[in-house]
Amino acid sequence: MPDKADLQSVLDRAVAGGRVTPEEALELYRHAPLHALGQAADAIRRRRYAGVEHIATYIIERNINYTNVCVTACKFCAFYAPPKSDKGWTRDLDDILRRCAETVQLGGTQIMFQGGHHPDFGVEYYEKHFAAIKKEFPQLVIHSLGASEVEHMAKGSGVSVEEAIRRIHAAGLDSFAGAGAELLPERPRTAIAPLKESGERWLEIMETAHRLGVESTSTMLMGTGETNAERIEHLRMIRDVQDRTGGFRAFIPYTYQPENNHLRGRTQATIFEYLRMIAIARIFLDNVAHIQGSWLTVGKEAGQLSLHYGADDLGSVMLEENVVSSAGAKHRSNLMELIHLIRTAGRVPAQRATTYEHLVVHDDPANDPVDKHVVSHLSSTAIEGGTAHPELRLIDAN
Numbered sequence: 001m002p003d004k005a006d007l008q009s010v011l012d013r014a015v016a017g018g019r020v021t022p023e024e025a026l027e028l029y030r031h032a033p034l035h036a037l038g039q040a041a042d043a044i045r046r047r048r049y050a051g052v053e054h055i056a057t058y059i060i061e062r063n064i065n066y067t068n069v070c071v072t073a074c075k076f077c078a079f080y081a082p083p084k085s086d087k088g089w090t091r092d093l094d095d096i097l098r099r100c101a102e103t104v105q106l107g108g109t110q111i112m113f114q115g116g117h118h119p120d121f122g123v124e125y126y127e128k129h130f131a132a133i134k135k136e137f138p139q140l141v142i143h144s145l146g147a148s149e150v151e152h153m154a155k156g157s158g159v160s161v162e163e164a165i166r167r168i169h170a171a172g173l174d175s176f177a178g179a180g181a182e183l184l185p186e187r188p189r190t191a192i193a194p195l196k197e198s199g200e201r202w203l204e205i206m207e208t209a210h211r212l213g214v215e216s217t218s219t220m221l222m223g224t225g226e227t228n229a230e231r232i233e234h235l236r237m238i239r240d241v242q243d244r245t246g247g248f249r250a251f252i253p254y255t256y257q258p259e260n261n262h263l264r265g266r267t268q269a270t271i272f273e274y275l276r277m278i279a280i281a282r283i284f285l286d287n288v289a290h291i292q293g294s295w296l297t298v299g300k301e302a303g304q305l306s307l308h309y310g311a312d313d314l315g316s317v318m319l320e321e322n323v324v325s326s327a328g329a330k331h332r333s334n335l336m337e338l339i340h341l342i343r344t345a346g347r348v349p350a351q352r353a354t355t356y357e358h359l360v361v362h363d364d365p366a367n368d369p370v371d372k373h374v375v376s377h378l379s380s381t382a383i384e385g386g387t388a389h390p391e392l393r394l395i396d397a398n
């Protein structure tokens, strides 16, 4: 057990703007008192956002799941259906455009196009769909996909990942959501996603995207049996790439959900582990601007707490989400509640753009939105029989 004074001196150095080594980060993550970690992370956040440190942001977005058919069979996934399964479905373009229209109508600014690795979908599929979305809804930001999808579509079309990225970017993709990072170190990644590309390859593709001018966020799936050292190694791998590219806008850890998948029964990450990760990410990732807290997988109270452990953003009102909720995430929220959660955590809420500019600062509660339709709809596809939901009825929800 390291000396408390030694741990505090590392935290003091980080607060003063110094860099923390991976070895020090692991010691802090394992042994630093929770409140000391949170205090240091919050001080770093305040320094980085001096002048707007009283604000915490959120976004209104919709995840559009275009297919659940997938050849990759990740063990933690409760969403996919193998090819030829009668549980597989694919949305047609009209359905996707209708969901985009609802997103615009409800004040959403971003869509996350998210789905399985369909054996028939190459670069052409994404070009066609992104171009159609941008033609009808140029105001929607397409913040979607990740390195895994790029690897899959490039192989399917017989082109390089560089060409795949150039083409989908030209067709309308604005930025990558950083999906598929899971755990980047080899041992835990192979244990939960043996058919996915390696962590090194995932980073290589994101680095290529950044070089081509397509920025991204980065993610981490916590709680599938990885060690603390492997969690810190995941952060190190991201920080090293970020030193070269500066293309990761944010880091977003989230916790494994145990229902309906092959890992059922494994220990989940606790709230304390989650908060420690938010804090250590703010302390260690000194080159990543935004650390995103979440309410979907860890609950609303933990989401509020994350804003005091280094997070500057509380995620989104997800007008639709099917992937994590299929695995058991049952928390729901809405625009008014999300604003309330941020305000009662002691911050001024602000709706943000994908690139984190403030669109609306809710500095006067009297002017808060009152639209009850802006609700997070979860598991619209995870219904009995596993077929696609015939109609979402978002506009009619109350």
Ligand code: SF4
Residues within 6 Å of the ligand: 070, 071, 072, 073, 074, 077, 078, 079, 080, 115, 116, 117, 148
């Ligand atoms: S996580 Fe993605 S790639 Fe893995 S099985 Fe699920 S849909 Fe397929």
